Amino acid sequence: MTYLLPPLNALRAFEAAARHLSFKQAAHELHVTAGAISQQVRLLEERLGVQLFERRTRQVVLTSTGETYLGQVRKAFRRLAEATAELKPEGVTSLLHIGLHASFAVDGLRARLAKLRRAHPQLAIRISQPAGLHELLEGKVDIVIADRVQRYPGYKCEPLENGFLIGPLGTADCPEIETLRSCLLDHVGRERPTTPKPPLAAGAASPARRPSKPFLSA
Numbered sequence: 001m002t003y004l005l006p007p008l009n010a011l012r013a014f015e016a017a018a019r020h021l022s023f024k025q026a027a028h029e030l031h032v033t034a035g036a037i038s039q040q041v042r043l044l045e046e047r048l049g050v051q052l053f054e055r056r057t058r059q060v061v062l063t064s065t066g067e068t069y070l071g072q073v074r075k076a077f078r079r080l081a082e083a084t085a086e087l088k089p090e091g092v093t094s095l096l097h098i099g100l101h102a103s104f105a106v107d108g109l110r111a112r113l114a115k116l117r118r119a120h121p122q123l124a125i126r127i128s129q130p131a132g133l134h135e136l137l138e139g140k141v142d143i144v145i146a147d148r149v150q151r152y153p154g155y156k157c158e159p160l161e162n163g164f165l166i167g168p169l170g171t172a173d174c175p176e177i178e179t180l181r182s183c184l185l186d187h188v189g190r191e192r193p194t195t196p197k198p199p200l201a202a203g204a205a206s207p208a209r210r211p212s213k214p215f216l217s218a
Contacts, residue, residue, distance in 0.1 A: 006047050011073055013040035014052060018062055018070045019154030019169050029139055029168075078173070085175060093124045096176045099131025099141035104163060109145075116183045123176055136166060143167040143177055160184050 016026035016037070023037040030037070045052050052066035062070065100106060106129060113125050128141055133152060136144045144166045149157055156172045158165045158181070165184065167177055 010044035100129040102130035
């Protein structure tokens with residue numbers, strides 16, 4: 001069967017712009033210009049014959065049609081990602097780059113990550129400290145452990161024992177981040193058996209702008 005599909009680059013641009021509600025931030029994530037994102041989204045709208053975004057001054061907002069389409073596009077991307085992960089040859093590792101706020105006690109985290117690596121040898125971990133929302137927005141890290149709630153459109157902020165886990169909505173449920181989340185929240189459950197707090201909607205906050213000092217975890 002032949003599938004009538006819109007351009008996949010245009011779909012990526014749409015999904016990223018919808019998460020961030022910003023062509024500029026989508027451009028940062030996909031390493032292109034904001035003009036390129038705008039052009040791809042316009043191309044998609046023309047191809048579909050519908051308006052996906054309402055353009056406002058310094059802001060874009062999803063239309064009701066755009067919100068409906070976004071949900072289906074995310075499901076399709078997730079299924080593609082899962083199918084691709086299943087094809088990965090045994091022994092091939094995935095790298096998860098974690099950013100930590102400056103005062104985070106890294107020794108305890110490294111001990112937990114060592115156990116995670118033994119249980120999931122296909123997952124490699126890289127840590128950068130200090131790193132915050134600014135590094136996450138620029139794509140320098142995949143996920144951030146912050147010392148306070150930081151809200152930003154297109155990102156999810158979840159409470160941990162000693163901070164908050166922040167990541168893009170588009171990758172928040174990917175297998176690598178799910179594995180990390182389970183490791184961190186399981187530790188919280190053992191130390192402090194409380195009712196889990198619901199995820200906090202992510203939004204804008206002042207990002208950390210200190211340079212990162214990467215090193216590999218034990």
